[in-house]
Amino acid sequence: MSKAAGAVTVTIMGKEYKIACCEDEKEGLLNSARELDKQMREIRDSGKVTSPDRIAVLAALNLTHEIKQMQSMMASPAQGVVDKLQQLRLKIEKTLND
Secondary structure (H helix, E strand, C coil), X not given: CCCCEEEEEEEECXXXXXXXXXXXXXXXXXXXXXXXXXXXXXXXXXXXXXXXXXXXXXHHHHHHHHHHHHHHHHHHHHHHHHHHHHHHHHHHHHHHHC
């Protein structure tokens, strides 16, 4: 069960943000802020994008794309296992019927 919310300060591209956060979610929030900061700095340092708003949007798109890829990879093996089990079941039923 989560504990009472408190304020956590995160720094992203040199700016501090105070965010309400439950105590048991604090470490995850800090890790997420560090990853976002890293992504935004990489985009900024590439020299192709300078607007902080555009950098933030591109970083959000990159991170969302990574999440979707991971979700897809996690779903695919599970579906593969289901397919293999169905094939195995069909083979067993065929063998029993013969």
